[in-house]
Ligand SMILES: NC(=O)c1ccc[n+]([C@@H]2O[C@H](COP(=O)([O-])OP(=O)(O)OC[C@H]3O[C@@H](n4cnc5c(N)ncnc54)[C@H](OP(=O)(O)O)[C@@H]3O)[C@@H](O)[C@H]2O)c1
């Protein structure tokens with residue numbers, strides 16, 4: 001009988017989650033052969049699990065409403081993943097088929113009928129594609145679509161404009177920067193590590209980038225964006241947002257995608273420069289990618305086209321073994337990941 | 347030879363402007379009879395001067411760029427006003443005609459040709475209209491249009507939605523609240539005085555209002571907006587904005603019209619609740635009414651129609667005598683005005 005290592009949600013963290021205290025690896029057994037599958041259920045052997053910052057916001061008191069349900073205490077954490085069907089009582093899935101959807105942070109996931117959410121076309125593509133399967137969790141998955149929709153719908157990029165991107169080497173940021181380059185913008189990014197900065201400039205051909213941990217953001221923006229910023233793709237919020245407000249041009253757009261600098265504190269940073277919103281006629285708009293899944297088609301088409309044309313690169317930070325998921329997740333919250341964080345489970 | 351009392355800009359204030367130190371009343375002479383008018387110039391005897399919060403932002407270091415020029419040190423302050431032409435070397439204006447445009451904070455203003463900016467149709471209407479002339483500086487002027495355009499273009503009000511308005515009894519706020527009522531919204535307001543609150547509820551028929559100086563804004567919003575807020579028309583910024591963010595519904599709009607609570611401090615309030623911008627998919631958008639003057643027509647039509655139908659009231663705070671303009675202006679910045687602040691010069 002195979003064992004099933006899994007990561008469970010143990011306690012709601014106030015600040016940074018601690019391994020052992022808030023999230024914990026446990027080993028359970030799973031008797032696949034004798035598992036009683038109800039009509040429509042499947043069991044997946046998980047291959048890839050996407051780790052994403054929003055998971056931190058699911059580690060909250062369920063009383064607090066938000067755009068995504070809180071994780072349940074004592075239960076296995078969830079995330080987007082790719083796996084192979086190993087047992088099926090569902091007409092749509094044969095053993096051996098690929099599955100792409102919500103899975104547990106575990107080796108095997110039993111998915112009850114009403115939670116089976118896979119997209120058949122995508123799963124067929126995953127089976128056939130020469131691309132790394134993990135790309136379907138990043139560049140061509142949720143984070144890629146996040147960058148695409150946020151940039152296009154809120155950022156409304158125009159050739160010749162300047163865009164600034166925080167967490168620029170991350171899962172979302174890389175996509176935003178490359179699409180912005182394709183569209184003819186001047187692209188400036190920031191990240192918290194010199195190797196990330198090199199990647200942005202040398203590989204992704206950003207027009208400029210700096211390490212916000214070792215440089216002065218205000219000074220760097222003055223140097224790198226002498227004509228101001230037209231679009232700020234904000235992945236971090238907090239002090240960076242505050243400083244950027246001072247560098248925005250009239251009628252600039254702030255794509256409020258995420259505020260990761262604020263996810264692990266009960267005492268958020270107070271943003272002081274909001275008066276610019278009035279005087280510079282700024283737009284600051286938030287969005288949740290889930291709301292836009294019905295408008296995925298142009299994304300899927302354009303991204304595949306750009307990939308074919310060799311116009312897109314994608315750096316992934318792939319960690320092997322579900323037992324390493326807790327550490328890898330914490331790395332996202334401290335900036336130690338470099339590229340899209342993915343767990344290769346098997 | 348008539349004397350010309352005027353208010354000059356003496357020194358750039360750091361905080362609240364002080365009368366005598368930063369703005370000062372002086373009396374000059376003006377020899378209208380022998381005044382050498384260049385071609386196209388006119389002299390206006392000023393009747394009404396509009397006092398507005400944005401004037402505070404003109405009292406700044408001219409090195410700091412903004413949407414409106416800084417006042418010049420040593421020169422007479424400016425504002426929107428209405429007057430009568432007393433001398434003219436301009437074919438468009440006869441002595442006795444009304445003038446509506448930028449004037450000085452003074453009894454007589456010499457307007458050189460290139461600054462003559464009056465709108466003939468409006469000036470004819472002012473001459474004929476039975477409405478108080480001051481209404482053309484408020485309800486039907488810049489502040490009224492500010493409320494109209496901000497509410498409609500950014501707020502995008504829909505019947506049945508809830509709007510919350512700060513500085514609700516002011517020049518802009520009254521207009522926003524009444525248009526929102528006409529459009530079928532639930533309208534809640536705040537202001538800093540009990541008499542203002544009575545006016546909002548009893549006269550303007552707001553669905554609820556509270557005095558933010560004596561009540562707890564967070565608690566009042568929970569009580570008065572049990573289903574949350576869909577539009578926040580923000581005239582004050584700062585702490586009120588921070589608290590309101592917690593009460594906004596998904597996809598709510600914040601019309602960033604002004605942040606008067608921050609105009610007299612070098613140490614702005616830090617807004618902590620911006621994470622809601624992402625999780626609730628909020629839109630926060632600023633605007634400057636000047637950018638929209640080319641789209642004034644629907645405003646002019648609708649407002650006059652609503653006025654005819656008796657659907658609009660407008661409270662003005664009219665102070666007599668240009669010598670009282672400095673005090674009246676300070677009253678706006680401390681909330682002692684009640685309604686649109688106007689100086690009746692003669
Ligand atoms: N709105 C949506 O629907 C949606 C969807 C997906 C993602 N998001 C948001 O998009 C943002 C990026 O997500 P991602 O998947 O692309 O993650 P990621 O960039 O791959 O990983 C997170 C990165 O954030 C940076 N970071 C961590 N802590 C930080 C701090 N205190 N201050 C500044 N930066 C910090 C780190 O990079 P550095 O080295 O640059 O510090 C870290 O590598 C997140 O805020 C996420 O919540 C939103």
Ligand SMILES: NC(=O)c1ccc[n+]([C@@H]2O[C@H](COP(=O)([O-])OP(=O)(O)OC[C@H]3O[C@@H](n4cnc5c(N)ncnc54)[C@H](OP(=O)(O)O)[C@@H]3O)[C@@H](O)[C@H]2O)c1
Nearest residue numbers: 399492513516517518537538581604605606607634635681
């Ligand atoms: N974006 C644009 O183009 C544009 C155009 C016109 C006006 N505005 C802005 O719209 C806002 C309202 O202007 P208005 O002409 O209608 O002025 P107003 O409301 O007639 O007068 C200003 C009012 O603001 C309130 N206030 C003053 N100090 C305050 C503080 N520290 N905290 C909270 N409230 C304070 C006071 O009322 P309370 O008794 O309620 O405290 C005061 O009566 C201002 O922020 C102004 O700058 C913007």
